[in-house]
Amino acid sequence: MGARLKTGLWVRAVLRRISSDGTSAMVLKKGDEDAGAVLIVLTDRSGGTGVLREDGNGWARVDATDPAGVDAYLERQKKYDPDLWIIELEMRDVSQPIERTLGSRRLDLDEEA
Numbered sequence: 001m002g003a004r005l006k007t008g009l010w011v012r013a014v015l016r017r018i019s020s021d022g023t024s025a026m027v028l029k030k031g032d033e034d035a036g037a038v039l040i041v042l043t044d045r046s047g048g049t050g051v052l053r054e055d056g057n058g059w060a061r062v063d064a065t066d067p068a069g070v071d072a073y074l075e076r077q078k079k080y081d082p083d084l085w086i087i088e089l090e091m092r093d094v095s096q097p098i099e100r101t102l103g104s105r106r107l108d109l110d111e112e113a
Helices: 007-019 067-080
Strands: 024-029 038-044 049-055 058-061 085-091
Antiparallel strands (some): 024 085
8 A cells, every 4th residue: 555645634625625615515524634534425415425435546336325324334334443533525316426636635646657
């Protein structure tokens, strides 16, 4: 595994960038400032939900699309990883891909290309 940006720095940068286009973004659970994993909860005004988890170089959608399933998944992950960060983005439509917009915390992606 290569070098990564500190989690707190990355989260603040993403929240600022996402908020600048009018999307609501907030921290639901603050984890370890240096190395905590990140989960992103996606919501929309029509009640749609989703969760993204870090997956190597990018993001993968978790198979939890209803509020109860999302809550259960988040609770399991919080018990497993006390350093976990959870952020929430309110989007126009959770089915639209946002994964590439988020980028990665890895610093060495150019070396692998």
